[in-house]
Amino acid sequence: MDNYYGPGRNHLFVPGPVNIPEQVLRAMNRNNEDYRSPAIPAMTKVLLEDVKKIFKTITGTPFLIPTTGTGAWESALTNTLSPGDRIVSFLIGQFSLLWIDQMQRLNFNVDVIESDWGAGANLEVLGSKLAADTGHTIKAICIVHNETATGVTNNLAAVRKLLDHYQHPALFLVDGVSSICALDFRMDEWGVDVALTGSQKALSLPTGMGIVCASPKALEASKTSKSVRVFFDWKDYLKFYKMGTFWPYTPSIQLLYGLREALDLLFEEGLDNVIERHSRLAKATRLAVEAWGLKNCTQKEEWFSDTVTALQLLGCLAGVEMILKDVGYPVKLGSGVAAACAFLQNSIPMIPSRI
Amino acid sequence: MDNYYGPGRNHLFVPGPVNIPEQVLRAMNRNNEDYRSPAIPAMTKVLLEDVKKIFKTITGTPFLIPTTGTGAWESALTNTLSPGDRIVSFLIGQFSLLWIDQMQRLNFNVDVIESDWGAGANLEVLGSKLAADTGHTIKAICIVHNETATGVTNNLAAVRKLLDHYQHPALFLVDGVSSICALDFRMDEWGVDVALTGSQKALSLPTGMGIVCASPKALEASKTSKSVRVFFDWKDYLKFYKMGTFWPYTPSIQLLYGLREALDLLFEEGLDNVIERHSRLAKATRLAVEAWGLKNCTQKEEWFSDTVTALQLLGCLAGVEMILKDVGYPVKLGSGVAAACAFLQNSIPMIPSRI
Amino acid sequence: MDNYYGPGRNHLFVPGPVNIPEQVLRAMNRNNEDYRSPAIPAMTKVLLEDVKKIFKTITGTPFLIPTTGTGAWESALTNTLSPGDRIVSFLIGQFSLLWIDQMQRLNFNVDVIESDWGAGANLEVLGSKLAADTGHTIKAICIVHNETATGVTNNLAAVRKLLDHYQHPALFLVDGVSSICALDFRMDEWGVDVALTGSQKALSLPTGMGIVCASPKALEASKTSKSVRVFFDWKDYLKFYKMGTFWPYTPSIQLLYGLREALDLLFEEGLDNVIERHSRLAKATRLAVEAWGLKNCTQKEEWFSDTVTALQLLGCLAGVEMILKDVGYPVKLGSGVAAACAFLQNSIPMIPSRI
Amino acid sequence: MDNYYGPGRNHLFVPGPVNIPEQVLRAMNRNNEDYRSPAIPAMTKVLLEDVKKIFKTITGTPFLIPTTGTGAWESALTNTLSPGDRIVSFLIGQFSLLWIDQMQRLNFNVDVIESDWGAGANLEVLGSKLAADTGHTIKAICIVHNETATGVTNNLAAVRKLLDHYQHPALFLVDGVSSICALDFRMDEWGVDVALTGSQKALSLPTGMGIVCASPKALEASKTSKSVRVFFDWKDYLKFYKMGTFWPYTPSIQLLYGLREALDLLFEEGLDNVIERHSRLAKATRLAVEAWGLKNCTQKEEWFSDTVTALQLLGCLAGVEMILKDVGYPVKLGSGVAAACAFLQNSIPMIPSRI
DSSP, rough: OOTTSSSSOOOSSSSSOOOOOOHHHHHHHHOOOTTTTTHOOOOOOHHHHHHHHHHHHOOOOOEEEOOOHHHHHHHHHHHHOOTTTTEEEEEEEEHHHHHHHHHHHHTTHHHHEEOBBBBBOOHHHHHHHHHHHTTTEEEOOOOOSSTTTTEEEEOOHHHHHHHHTTTTEEEEEEEEEETTBBOOOOTTTTTTTTTEEEEETTTOOOOOOOOOOEEEHHHHHHHTTTOOSSSOHHHHHHHHHTTTOOOOOOOOOOHHHHHHHHHHHHHHHHHHHHHHHHHHHHHHHHHHHHHHTTBSOOOOOGGOOSSSSSSTTTOOHHHHHHHHHTTOOOOOOOHHHHHHHHHHHTTSOOOOOOO | OOTTOOOOOOOOOSSOOOOOHHHHHHOOOOOOOOTSSTHOOOOOHHHHHHHHHHHTTTEEEEEEEOOOHHHHHHHHHHHHHOOOEEEEEEOOOOHHHHHHHHHHTTTTTEEEEOOOOOOOOHHHHHHHHHHTTTTTOEEEEEEEEEETTTTOOOOOOHHHHHHHHHTTEEEEEOTTTTTBTBBBOOTTTTTTTTTETTTTTTTTOOOOOOEEEEHHHHHHHTTTTOOOOOOTHHHHHHHHHHHTTTSSSOHHHHHHHHHHHHHHHHHHHOOOHHHHHHHHHHHHHHHHHTTTOOOOOOGGGGGBOOSEEOOOOTTHHHHHHHHHHTTTOOTTTTTOOOHHHHTTTSSOOEOOOOO | OTTTTOSOOOOOOOOSOOOOOOOHHHOOOHHHHHHSTTTHHHHHHHHHHHHHHHHHHHHHHHHEEESSSSHHHHHHHHHHHOOOOOOOOOSSSHHHHHHHHHHTTTOEEEEEOOOOBBBBHHHHHHHHHHHTTOOOOOEEEEESSSSSTTTTTTTHHHHHHHHHTOOOEEEEEEEEETTTBBBBBTTTTTOOOOEEETTTTTTOOSSOOEEEEHHHHHHHHTTOOOOOOOOTTTHHHHHHHTTTOOOOOOOOHHHHHHHHHHHHHHEEEEOOHHHHHHHHHHOOOOOOOHHHOOOOSSSSGGGGGSSOOOHHHHHOOHHHHHHHHHTTOOTTTOOOOHHHHHHTTTTTEEEEEEO | OOTTTTSSSSOSSSSSSSSOOOOHHHHHOOOOOOTTTTTHHHHHHHHHHHHHHTTTTTSSEEEEEEEEEHHHHHHHHHHHHHTEEEEEEEEHHHHHHHHHHHHHHHHOEEEEOOOOOBBOOHHHHHHHHHOOOOOEEEEEEEESSSTTTEEEEOHHHHHHHHHHHTTTTOEEEEEOOOTBBBBBBOOTTOOEEEEEEEOOOOOOOOOOOOOEEOHHHHHHHHTOOOOOTTTHHHHHHHHHHHHHHSSSSSSOOHHHHHHHHHHHHHHHHOHHHHHHHHHHHHHHHHHHHHHHHHOOOSSSSSGOOSSSBOOTTTOOOOHHHHHHHHHHHHTTTTOOHHHHHHTTTTTTTOOOOOO
């Protein structure tokens, strides 16, 4: 028992799952409901409209999938791409590493652009690849907007600019797990084709809802994708959207109540005010880190993340690598200090800037 | 607002999601927790041991996957079988229909044994198929233990007896969604290779946890299965089990707290007492149905379900079929009265025997 | 543990405390708050205005006292009357008996008008007393609006008519514990000087808030009352009302949140609709009682209560009287069947009409 | 709305009401219960035994009264003393001032021993009075164990020593509102006759339960006390204790559940460990106050409170006095800096040492 319940009120200072506001906890403290009753579709219809606002999209189609961020990744990839398709992706930390691992295991052909951990996505290399790809063999660009492990935020507008510059038709898939609702994110303006996040991050809910949003182009691609999928298949969702009952299988009713409350809180404060608040607190956090004599993992100011501040951990790398190798975890060995930081993010006293 | 929150205290009389005990609601009314903190692995370790008891297995390995029953189905199939593998499965109602649809879309070769809706699995035909399959082309028998749509419980011991009689090595995969924790279920004794359930059924939790249990033979099969999978891959879970941190990605902390409380309640009453209680209440429900002049969907006493009592709905079939055809839902058209009942189970006044 | 927590969801079928709506439980599921922070006075100010609506008063002054109905009784009496003052009160059941006992112990001179239990207040006798009291020795008329023990509702408008008819200046004090918010109650129209209720009755909150409302005449009387009092003294409340901080001592913050939600629910449905609902359900309850062959405690239709239906319990009187005599409880011995019913109201299967 | 619900998780840094542990909130998040059902007396019986432990008494009789600390004061005084009785009491801060005001309004003859605010009770003067009182006109010594307003803890053992030295039979009444459960308190060892606290202080519950404990000598005195009382009368409680139903009127069921959980938490940590924890944290708080260049209100180390650290507020006295005089609040005018501190304790940034 002692192990499960600590004394006092628990506050989390890790990049996620984050603290749940008490209003949200109260909203979720409810019995189950029949998901085929009229109440649930009525609520879902409004939720689907409202959730588009966190992506800043008008043309997108959202899916509230009972899964985690990892499942949201799989949903994004398998609905839009076919086995063997060439993907260009960026390896800049633990979470981009894990997504690339997933792409490879799903039999996509991943063209990895690697940076030092602590640096952002290397867009020069992307430019070269796009320039060279006159045959349009690249089917998708996959990028983690905010790499939680290293506190690096990538420049999505610049990626879109490159795609437009080379008039390249590749799909633009974005992991927004530790960015959406807390960092500036503009799905329509930046021409993002699939954006995704998880309920336990900036939405401040329990884990269990993978939120995926697809552009019309991505929906079109899903009609011909040959990747095998059922649970994650958008087609089933779209059928039930059309039918007006919305759910191909049982959703978590409590997470829907929680999402409603979280969106209400978010809209009440104003999405842009929330983003500005994170920016302000992140600056304070970075100043504190500096004052304490610690070193930020993020190498340049242009990549500073306003949701996670990652610190360099000196001297603890060897032991961590040994453990990881032992269990077959797909960590990037020999990557030095930052790698250790990345993997340990949840178990050491890190300083997230999110409140 | 009116649509979401009805007056008074909400009680559910549908086959699921079922009412959550107030103790369980209280246990889940908690903030998030860092899943890499020492508390969560410590709790998970005990939960994994305890959850084996609801399957009545000693040799099985359980997985608590942040997904639904549909995801649990996918996990069971993709971890043990390879595309093209021959599966024998029984079509006796809406849920067996949906699982078969999944098998087909996952590129398995499904050999369907159909019964009238309201009847149980046709084991005679299974016997013939096993007798004929001297080359062991059948890789798995897939069966829904309790078909929620028609209130039919299949005889799993008899399936095992046939497999043993023909010394057939096929894997034995069981959907126990509306049975496990409420009907007699014996994984080890009946030689079940993969058993699965969902949190929102007899465990009386919110939706969001697919609970899958694999026999040593199933684990062995998972090493060579060629089905593409990442989110549902047991390998990732097993790596983290070995590491002692247990979770390849973020679990729902609240569902873990809820599962702990639900298991405590279950063990306090005694699993066999709970099963006996359902049996008693189901008998009373069937007597009431008879007294009201309604007709049970289930055709013979040997198949009577002690968790769901399904009724025949006369005269409403045509409209339902039309809607279904319209949206492309994989319903069995022309199946008569029981089919309508099946699909409408959650939206019409059905009488579940579960309390 | 078994004794405290029953299985399943608990529903109460006693006259009070009644079931708490889940919305109200959620609203109260909150941490303490500093009652000297700006938030609490701001909330209190609005609550005090809104609570006047349940009394149907514009000129009244409400007090939300951290106490029970018994404390609310004491507050009503000691603030308006002085020791030795003559009070006319009606003895028609267990609760009027207890209030009269309190009046006597507080050293008032109580002139009791008794009726058979099951009958309403004898207003003819009141008329005679008022007619005879030309010297205005009667300082107050005290009446229980709805006698919970016997399911009798008294006619308050008729009491006011008598007072007006005889131009009698006596204060008119009303116990509305099991009536206010559920039965028709009109403080201003009926010239009630002090009305009171408890949070755990028709407001559907936990016990712990005695809600007392004083007319300008009652407030005037409180300035000269010589009854000794501190905790229940309205003067202290009025000082803090003037100061704008509202609370002479710490209130229960959670009950304030709960009261806010309860009033919101009440106003949303409409107070008169709520009263009508109780009337409708009470009629159904009385019909059911009749159909079951049981006998209503209430002797005439004019007194039928729409919040509590009390039944006659034959043959159990002797034992009950013995227990009561033993412990010195001020029950009316020898009063027959109805007395037993009265005292046992909470421990036997009674049928309250309230939902 | 904004006024009631602040963003984020609310933490209180005032002397009370204090933060409620989340386990306690969960335990109270329950529907009402029939207080005449078997469960409530069974629970109450154990609670009454367990609550004696927080007073460190074996011979005492506790009362769990649905009221606040002010009501608990009134219960202590009116049950043991008669109007006109001489009480010796100490005026050392706002709460002793308010209690003395209550004594005077209840018509007791209060002999006040005043100290500068920030100093403890003047025991030398008490000694002189006891020495002079050979006729035993002093019926009670009333003392606030821990004066919240000034952060002063009085030496109760020394009071008992004086009483014993002079073989004086006066009752010894102690306000332990901000001490019991957090400071060393020994009812039996120190010969305390009535001790009292409130639920919202060291027990960390919502407001609404006044907890009073009476020695056999106090119970004996209650039999002859001539103070008028009904709601606060111990006699009614004792009747229902004898009867085994325990409650003369409806208790707050939720506070009983909360008390159970609070006591469990307290006993699990160990009452003496909790007291030691407060001592340790109070030392840290005093060091911090010193480091910040602020001045402790408490004048000498022997009086340092381990539950409240009060600070001196320079220069804000005049305005506060004006407000107080205006509304008739019984504040000690002209008492200087500490008085201001006292009254403002909840609305200014004070530093309570309690966690």
